[in-house]
Amino acid sequence: MSLVFRYAETPDLPRIAELLVHSFPGVGHTTSRWEQIITDFPHGGIETAWVAEENSRIVAMCRIYRLDQWISGVVIPIMGLGMVAISATDRRRGLAGRLVESALIKSRQRGDLASVLYPFRDSFYRKLGYGMAGEVQQFLLPPGEFPDHPGRKRVRIVPLPEGRELISPIYDQWAPAQTGQLRRSVRAWERVWEDGGRYAAVYHNESGDPEGYAVFHYRMATPTEGAALDIEEIIWLNREARLGLYGWISSLSDQWRQVIYRAHPDEAFTEHVNTLRQPELKAARWHHWFPTSVTLSGPMFRLLDVDGAWAARRVRPGPPLTVELEVTDPQIPGNEGRRVLTLADGEVRVAPEGGAADLRMSIGIEPLSRIYIGALTPSAAVLSGLATVDQPELSTWLDALLAVPRPWTFDRF
Ligand SMILES: CC(C)(COP(=O)(O)OP(=O)(O)OC[C@H]1O[C@@H](n2cnc3c(N)ncnc32)[C@H](O)[C@@H]1OP(=O)(O)O)[C@@H](O)C(=O)NCCC(=O)NCCS
Structure with missing residues (x-):
């Protein structure tokens, strides 16, 4: 059976609304109300609905909003993931996982550097590279x-x-x-x-x-x-x-x-x-x-474009540091492998691998995303075995350069 992932179009509305009626039941949650929510929502309309079609049936949908998030004093273009809904007769087939993976790739292509969501179950999204990023x-x-x-x-x-x-x-x-x-x-x-x-x-x-x-x-x-x-x-x-x-x-x-x-x-x-x-x-x-x-x-955060996101990130003033960063990312092949980050003068320069580096770090996309947004320090990642470095004594130097206030997000989607 062929599965096609694509943006929704207006003729899809009744089929999407039907899916949502069975995924988010509630008082007043009729198909016409869902059609209205899909076309007219504070964070975007039908152009943000991403669907999976199988043999002319829409079996899954989610929304991939274009949002702007403040991190280190700059605005980062992000994808807000919401309303993930799988046909009530197609659960436990891995459709949600595949839908989210395709949404990550699509959002990266359109220029989003990271993504944020509120999980129905955090363990599900952790496997897809998202990390917890906010506490009150x-x-x-x-x-x-x-x-x-x-x-x-x-x-x-x-x-x-x-x-x-x-x-x-x-x-x-x-x-x-x-x-x-x-x-x-x-x-x-x-x-x-x-x-x-x-x-x-x-x-x-x-x-x-x-x-x-x-x-x-x-x-x-x-x-x-x-x-x-x-x-x-x-x-x-x-x-x-x-x-x-x-x-x-x-x-x-x-x-x-x-x-x-x-x-x-x-x-x-x-x-x-x-x-x-x-x-x-x-x-x-x-x-x-x-x-x-x-x-x-509440919120979970994931980098979509490692190089682009680090090039946009600001850092604290302090003695410069070069870090060779080796990343594993099972969902986004473009993030895999090594690059060299030079943290100097409050900014980050990203260059292809090769050349000297003060510190070499290997890390998965989930803890790296948390480090990026200030929910985890590099030295805590090393201590808990989430990252390996060749010179552990330099990780506190990296902590100081990357320090930002701890994350939180009021908005929901
Ligand atoms: C939550 C929801 C999106 C999950 O959809 P789904 O397609 O069943 O999810 P998946 O099949 O991709 O994965 C769910 C789990 O089933 C497992 N699974 C997938 N295929 C399986 C199979 N054949 N046999 C057993 N388990 C399977 C997955 O590994 C995953 O478990 P894990 O997190 O431990 O890895 C779906 O139940 C739903 O639409 N719920 C109502 C709406 C909702 O609550 N949405 C989320 C809030 S925005």
């Missing part, structure tokens, strides 16, 4: 644990989407210094409030300029969970803005018993909390230890 600490705590601050008087709530023009410049100023956040188009913002009931609390400085915001929604009580103020994303351009937003959250303590807050692992959130012990959090006991937060993982 999720706190569930009373508003009164946040410090009060007079800046709360300059916080105003705006409904979304109306408030987008107020908050998007703050995001645009903030995101380039992060690792893994997307450059958001006007359309991409729609995903932020798509679920409905979203608001933004916006902090203004004394001159009235907006300098921070929190996107939130009100979570109603369910039989298993209490009501909570759910902070979905919180961004500040300076310390005053951060404290002003915290002061606003703190002031809600007579209305809300719980706030859900997700912190970047390096933002030192616990320095701002009065009582770390959180009785609402359930966790197995371990002697006198107590739970403070839950670690959440």
